[in-house]
Amino acid sequence: MIIITFGTFDLLHIGHIKILERAKSLGDKLIVGVSTDKFSIEKKNRKPVYSENERKKILESLKFVDEVFFEESFDKKREYIKKYKADIFVMGNDWNGKFDEFNDICKVKYFDRTPSISTTQLIEKISQV
Ligand code: CTP
Numbered sequence: 085m086i087i088i089t090f091g092t093f094d095l096l097h098i099g100h101i102k103i104l105e106r107a108k109s110l111g112d113k114l115i116v117g118v119s120t121d122k123f124s125i126e127k128k129n130r131k132p133v134y135s136e137n138e139r140k141k142i143l144e145s146l147k148f149v150d151e152v153f154f155e156e157s158f159d160k161k162r163e164y165i166k167k168y169k170a171d172i173f174v175m176g177n178d179w180n181g182k183f184d185e186f187n188d189i190c191k192v193k194y195f196d197r198t199p200s201i202s203t204t205q206l207i208e209k210i211s212q213v
Contacts, residue, residue: 085111088170088190090155092119093139094132095206099176099198101146106195107174108148115168116143117155126157133207165190 087107093100093116108114119127121136132139136154143152155164161183165173170190175183177194186192 085171086113086115086169087111087172087174088115088117088165088168089174090117090119090161091175092124092128092132092203093143094124094134094203096139096142097201097203097206099201102198103174103176103195104143104146105148107172108150110172110174110193113150114148115151115153115170116149117161117164118143118152120154120156123156128204133203162186162189 087110089103089107091100104114104116118136118140119132121132124130124132124136134142140152140154143149151168153164153168155161164170165186166189172191172193173183173186174193174195176197178197180194183192
C-alpha cells in the first residue's frame with residue numbers, strides 16, 4: 085500500500101511526527117508532498133521559517149518517510165495522487181471532509197490532530213521569550 089500526505093511541516097514538531105508515523109503504519113511506502121514556500125505563503129499568509137529545501141531535507145531524514153516532493157498548489161492534488169499511485173490519502177482532521185472528492189481514486193482518511201501544538205503556536209511561544 086502506498087500512502088500520500090501533504091503539508092508545510094515548518095518547525096517540525098510532535099504533531100507532525102505523530103501523523104507521519106501513523107500514516108506510514110497504514111502501508112509500505114509513505115510519500116509526502118511538502119508545500120513550496122510560495123504555496124505555503126498562499127495558504128498561511130506567512131513565509132515559512134525554514135525554506136522549502138530545508139523542510140524537504142528534514143522530512144527525507146525521517147525513518148518513516150520514503151519520498152518527498154514539492155507540492156505547488158491545491159489544484160494539483162489529484163495529479164499527485166495519480167502520479168505516485170497512492171492507495172491512501174491522509175490528512176489531519178483540520179481538513180475534515182475537504183478532500184472527500186478523491187475517494188474515487190484512493191481511500192481518504194483524516195486523523196485526529198495532536199492537541200495543543202502547531203507551528204503557529206510554536207512561533208508565538210518563541211517570540212514571547
Ligand atoms: N498536524 C497534526 N497535529 C498537529 C499539527 C499538525 O496532526 N498538532 C498535521 C496537520 O493536520 C497536517 C500535517 O500535520 O495534516 C501538516 O500540518 P501543517 O499545516 O504543516 O502544521 P501546523 O502545525 O498545523 O502548521 P500551522 O500552525 O502553520 O498551520
